[in-house]
Amino acid sequence: MVVLAVLLWLPAHAQTTTGVFGTVVDEQGAAIPGVTVLLRQLASGLERQTTTDGSGRYEIGNLPAGTHDVTFSLTGFDDETHRIQAATATPVEVSPTLRLAGLTDSVSVVPPAPAI
Numbered sequence: 001m002v003v004l005a006v007l008l009w010l011p012a013h014a015q016t017t018t019g020v021f022g023t024v025v026d027e028q029g030a031a032i033p034g035v036t037v038l039l040r041q042l043a044s045g046l047e048r049q050t051t052t053d054g055s056g057r058y059e060i061g062n063l064p065a066g067t068h069d070v071t072f073s074l075t076g077f078d079d080e081t082h083r084i085q086a087a088t089a090t091p092v093e094v095s096p097t098l099r100l101a102g103l104t105d106s107v108s109v110v111p112p113a114p115a116i
Contacts (some may be wrong), residue, residue, distance in 0.1 A: 018086040019061035022095035024052050024072055031056030032098060035074045042067045061091070072096050 024035045035052040043066050052058045065086050073079040077098040086092050 016065045016089050017061075018063050018065050018089055019059065019091035020063065020068065020070060020084065020086070020094055021059040021091055022057070022093050024056045024058070024095065025097050026077075027097060027099055029097075032074060032077070035072050035077075035098070038071045038073070039063070040069045040071075042069065059091075065089075070094050072098060074098065077101055 020039060024032045024037075026032055031052075031054075033052055033054045033056060035056070035058070037050050037052065037058045037060065039048045039060050040046070041064060044064065046064065048060050048063070050058050050060055063086065065088065068084050068086060069081055070084060071079060071081045078101050080096045080098055082094050082096065084092050084094060
């Protein structure tokens with residue numbers, strides 16, 4: 001009976017799922033809606049994507065336990081990536097502060113063609 005109980009417990013234990021959630025804000029602490037949140041599990045290559053809501057919140061659930069990279073991106077802000085270890089069924093909070101992207105301008109000066 002004990003052996004049967006252990007054998008039934010092992011598959012259920014091996015299928016632990018978890019989740020990632022949080023709020024994305026800017027450097028002044030204001031919520032940022034519309035941020036793309038891309039999650040990649042390193043071991044399997046699994047990818048999940050979502051977008052922050054009007055309050056800057058996001059949630060990705062039903063993830064296999066393991067190591068994940070979570071990347072936050074939005075035009076006008078620097079991308080930010082966090083590596084997380086999700087080993088239990090307890091969801092992991094990742095709430096980044098995105099920085100404004102640096103502006104780059106370029107000016108090309110072309111002399112006029114000489115008259116021949």
